[in-house]
Amino acid sequence: MTLTTIRRQLMSLVVLIILLVLVAFFLPLVATVRSISADESVAQTVVEAESLVPILMREDTETLALSVDSLAAREADTFSVFLPSGRVLGDSAARSDAVRLAERGYSLVAEVPGGREVLLSVIVRNDGPVVVRAFVSDSVMYEGVNVALATLALLAFLLLLIGVLVTFPLATRLTRPLLELSEVSRRLGRGDLAARARGGGAVELVEVAAALNSLARRISELVKGERERIADLSHRxxxxxxxxxxxxxxxxxxxxxxxxxxxxxxxxxxxxxxxxxxxxxDTGPGTCDATVVIAERMEFWSVLAAEQGRSIGGEITPGPLPVATSSAELADAFDVLISNIFSHTPGGTDFSVTLVPQPGGGAVLEVADNGPGFADTRVRRGRSGGGSSGLGLDIVRRVTEVSGGHLTLGTAPSGGALVRAELGPP
Missing domain, CATH: 1.10.287 (Helix Hairpins)
Known part of the structure; x- marks a missing residue:
């Protein structure tokens, strides 16, 4: 998992938490705003409907009809008056179940398709109550709610944006020590033993940085001591x-x-x-012309091969063949391969050396002999089936891998040993 992924996940987590908080806060708020708007509209309609009650008490039917028509024309709601005789004054309206209930003396507010009915039951005559009906549509009840909801949505977006803007530098500050630790680890892996972590951030990260620095110092001391011992031994x-x-x-x-x-x-x-x-x-790879190095070492080994009656076959492609290893490393690796033939095969055993360019750059070095071959084609450091130290082929493996290639052991067409060393380009 990369640090960019950690930062992204941290920000996603914060954004998710903010969204959950906003949803938990704004959903009840939206419901409350709608409820308040509807209650205010219904309450205002009730007041308007109650303004007809004094007229019902004093005026005759014709005067009442004029008052209802005037009120209906002045307000956005529709007003109707159901008389005991069955006559309907004002806006025409169906005699619904709620109206029938109001005719029994109950005042109520009923939900109907498209809005609400406000019903007032007024007893003013001996022949039964008069029902005042006012209809409040949804558009009237929730007028202005959409503007309020848009304002709330804009506020929620601003809060979310502020949360992201605050989280980004916080996530960067939290992941910066991890990025530094990762970079120091990579530098140590590349051989830069002077790399150190400055530390910072949480206490746990500070402790990790201190442990990494301690490890780097210990590695530096061990490598320095090893180099000194090798140099002293070589000098001796x-x-x-x-x-x-x-x-x-x-x-x-x-x-x-x-x-x-x-x-x-x-x-x-x-x-x-x-x-x-x-x-x-310096433990990094060098560069050399493989043709020059192999040709020079072949000249050296051909003298000993002639003395032992060994014929040398194969082909060395004319150079240059640049490879990603130093001339000394390549010469040592080649000497290991040829000396193994002289050490592990009887005198007179023929061998071949082939050096050809590799597609994409580099070279392929193949050394084959007519001896008994390998008992084990695995390269294992310190283990040998021929009574040697077992370090020779491991040296060749290291040289090839450092160059960017790899070493393969196999069987030659003659049944003998075949070593294929692929050397990478500089």
Missing amino acids: LRTPLTALRLEADLLEDQTERTKVNRTIDQVESTVTDAIKIVRSG
């Missing part, structure tokens, strides 16, 4: 190499003396490169 190898060179100079055979000195030079160069690498702390 110079003394026996110097003694070996002096011994080689005493050889009477010029050819043997030259061959031994060349081997010593190679070992000394490898030791020097090792010292430089551990001193500088």
Whole structure:
């Protein structure tokens, strides 16, 4: 889960909570606004209907009819008066169940399709009560409610917007320490042991930052000590190499003396490169021309192969073939592969070396022999079926993987061992 996702989820949670609060607050408020508007309209209509009561008490039927017509024309509601005789004054209206109930002496407000009926039962004659009916439509009852609801909706939107605007910097402030910890972890993974987290935010994040910094310091100390030990060990190898060179100079055979000195030079160069690498702390891949390196090492090994009666096949594609590894690393890896053939196959066993370009860049190095082959095609550090240290093929694997490629062990067409090393481009 990325920090952007965390920030988005945090903001979504806050927005959801705000929406729930707004819904819980505004739904009852909307119902209350509608109820208040309807009650006010009905109460106003009741007052208007009651204004006819004095007229019912004093005036005759014709005067009452004029008053009802005047009131109906002046107000938006419709007014009707049901007389005991069955005559209806004012606006025509059906004699509903509510009207019949009012004719029995009950005053009430009834819900009807499209609005409400306000019914007043007034007893003014001996022949029965007079019913004053006023109809209040929904449009009249809820007039202005839509404007109020729009205002409430706008207020809710503003509150939601303010919540988002407040939440965004808060979410950023909460996730910034996590982003810093993530970046420091990535830098440590890339080998930048100087990376440190400043810490901040919640107490738990501060503790995590402190633990990460402590781990980084401990790793730095361990790596520094390891580099110093490797450098010291490599430097100590110079003394026996110097003694070996002096011994080689005493050889009477010029050819043997030259061959031994060349081997010593190679070992000394490898030791020097090792010292430089551990001193500088550079563990990243270098670059080299694979054709030049392999051709040079083939020239070295071809002499020993000729002495043991081994024929060398294969093909080395003319360069340049740039790969993402240093010349020293590639030479060491190639020497491991060839020395394994000399160590684990009988004299006279033929082998082949093939170096071809890889589609997309880089190169593919294949070394095959006519020996007994691999008993186990898995590369496991420190384990070998041939009585060796088991580190050789692991060195080759590391070189290929650091370059961006990979190592594959298999069986050659002759039944012998096949090593395929894919080297990535710079």
